[in-house]
Amino acid sequence: MVSKVEYVDSTHMYASNYVRNSKAIGVLWAIFTICYAIIGVVTFLTPEWIGDLDSEYPGRFGLWEACQTDEKSEHCQGQIYDLGNLPSVAFQVATILVGISCLTSLFTICAMLLFFFCKSTKVFHICGWLQLLSALCMLGGVCVYPLGWDAPDVRRTCGASAGRFELGQCGLRWAYLLAAIGCLDAIILAILAFILATRHVKLQAEPTYGSALTNGSLYKGEVNSAYITDAHSVAGGSRKSLNLHPVLLMHPGPPGHSADDTYSQFSSRTARSKHSYHRPEYSTSIHNFQL
Known part of the structure; x- marks a missing residue:
């Protein structure tokens, strides 16, 4: 009985490993995309961008909400649908930009559903552009926000030395730092989405070696003519037939x-x-x- 030995093309093996690894990276990309959307929503809603709780008039400031603390309680002012009452135009622009960034990140999560209906390369391109837009808007909001630090309400809490890009007695709080990290996160996710879209490969077909290929496998002696089995003869004939x-x-x-x-x-x-x-x-x- 002739032993059966299977031969696998190295290119087919490498392609299979690449597709398997790319799927694993795609899953991680989707997880971090969801995490970035959560970061964007949290930074947009919380009033923890700047503030000082130890000054004479302690308070905290966010994009569209400002909270002042007195001896009894804390009073927060500002409405997300009433941007005209914000203390500074820079705060209004930063709120709009970060809001667009959050909406775009949520649209990216919704666009992942297209993986079930469209080719993955197109979906990665769409998500990559959405994440790039979200990163630019988040970066714009982070850069524009310091222009409003000279508002009267901010100077009342942070002191007279507060001004544009000058916090005076106040300091940066965790939401502003989280937004800055979110900018870098969105840029990395966008680059990774473009890489997965442009370098996506399909499994290659099984290599063919003529009629000797039987169900994706080869028998010994059918590729290397120097290997002679009982079915071959040194004189060119068959010993079994003679x-x-x-x-x-x-x-x-x-x-x-x-x-x-x-x-x-x-x-x-x-x-x-x-x-x-x-x-x-x-x-x-x-x-x-x-x-």
């Missing part, structure tokens, strides 16, 4: 010796031990043994 049996020829011995004095080369008897008393004599007249 129905030949191997023959073992015996040496006739030196001249003058009879057939009875001839022994097989596999026998332990020699001419000297012909008349040994330890074993009986066996005469033979057959020179050819068929195996």
Whole structure:
């Protein structure tokens, strides 16, 4: 029975590994995209961009909401649908830009559903452009926001030394830093989406080697002609088709010796031990043994 050995093309193996790894990276990209959307929503809603809780008039400021603290409680002012009452035009622009960034990140999550209906390359391109737009809007909001630090409400809490890009007695709080990290996160996700879209490959077809290919596998000797099986003959024919049996020829011995004095080369008897008393004599007249 001829043993069956399967041969796999190296390019097919590399393509399979690449597709498997790209799927794993795509799953991680989707997870971090959702995390970035959560970061954007949190930074947009919380009033923790700048502030000082130890000053004479402690307070916290966000994009569209400002909270002042007195001896009894904390009072927050500002409405997301009423941007005209914000203390500075820079705060209004920053609110609009960060809001667009959050909406775009949410649209990116919705666009992931297109993986079930469209080609992955197109979906990655769409998500990549959306994430790039979201990153630019978030970066614009982070850069524009310091222009409104000279507003009267901000200077009341941060001191008279507060101004554009000058916080005075106030400091940056965790939401502003989280928004800055979100900008970098969105840029990296957009670049990764474009890479997954442009370098996406499909599985290659099984390599063919002619009629010797049987169900994606090859038999020994069908690729390398130097390997000869029982189905091939040295003379070009088939030993099975000729129905030949191997023959073992015996040496006739030196001249003058009879057939009875001839022994097989596999026998332990020699001419000297012909008349040994330890074993009986066996005469033979057959020179050819068929195996």
